[in-house]
Amino acid sequence: MRSDAPADAGFDDPLADRVNEARLATLGLLVAGLVHEINTPLGAINSNHDVLRRALGKLQDILADEVVEPHELDEVRRIVRAVDGILRVNDLAVERMRGLVSNLRNFGRIDGSGTDMADLHEGIDSTLAILAHELRPISVVKEFGELPRVPCRPQQVNQVFMNLLMNARQATPDGGSITIRTARLGDAVQVQISDTGAGIPSGQLGRIFEPGFTTRDGRIGMGLGLAICRQIVDRHGGRLHAASEPGRGATFTLHLPLVQPPRIEETVQRSPDRTEASHDEANSDTR
């Protein structure tokens, strides 16, 4: 159920422009991650191909005189064992590559800018797949509840996931963890992303959603920034806030309603005080 009304096209919409910019940066990350991720199954298959050729050569040598000596049987058994191992690794490698292609396809499918009934878990998984390389040094824990499909613009919501996950990654030292919890709460869904990083100083917690706020000097911003994230969520009639205890990580909580206002793209302009309310909420989490 897409509604590609002209108003969705994004002309004269600075938010849509910035979402597109961020998506280009995401694409770059996707390619870099994919290149690395594909290297493992490729390396395995590359090596296995070579080993299969060697194994075949050894078998041909044994069969060359058309008589298999008893002592050669041990060698044949060794070769069979190696080939068996190789086939199992190749199954894994092919499965991995199939998964990578499927993630790409998934990423492409949800790439539309229109409104859709989206499976948020699919969006989170797809975003995690794109970030797999970045996230490798830390562990990601998924505590997914039962979620119905959510009416939203998947492209934008995935960009929010991307941004929150990248922030969490950058805040978390290697060896730490990120936990993603999802749950349905009445007529809304909740997604929480927690990290085990240094946390956000209470003085900064109220400011992190301000446009232009950053603690990372000189970093190329691949994301949208939390200000835009909140704008996206506001447009969906949802809420985004942060809680943190310095030294004990931070938790970003996203609520999206299951029933959307009729034209989600206009919500921000029509109710500017919504942003204010969300800011107050963020501040109230500063404990």
Place this chain on the structure above:
Amino acid sequence: MTMQNTVMVVDDEVMVTAALRSFLELETSYRVLGYTSARAALDALQTESVDVIVADFMMPEMDGITFLKAARDSRPLTSRVLLTGYADKENAIRAINDAGLYYYLEKPWNNDHLRLVIRNGIERSSLFNELDSRVAALESAHMELHGVRRRLLQAFR
């Protein structure tokens, strides 16, 4: 050949440990120990005698450099080889000097090259081991001579 040489392969991807195992078991007589957890590999090093360790760089529990540094503490004479994807190359090379590694290999690896690196690594380890035991033998001979000299001096005093 009196003793079977042992190669330890550590990579969080079972695909890599299994592919290396298949190759080494087909083409060499080495005993191959494969681990997908760096911590488990460190535990194993407490009891296993290993000639060469080949470890991946990007691993979730600890990176390959950290692992190989820790491995040096328990097995200082073992040759340590880092296996890296090209994306980690710069970081890896910078860290290699620091950890005193024997070699670094890039993924995707070439089997012949890998075998050569491992064979040379084994040779290097066994030379170190031999040197180590010769030094120990010299030391004990020296101690023995010292004792003999003392006894002689006492006898003729």
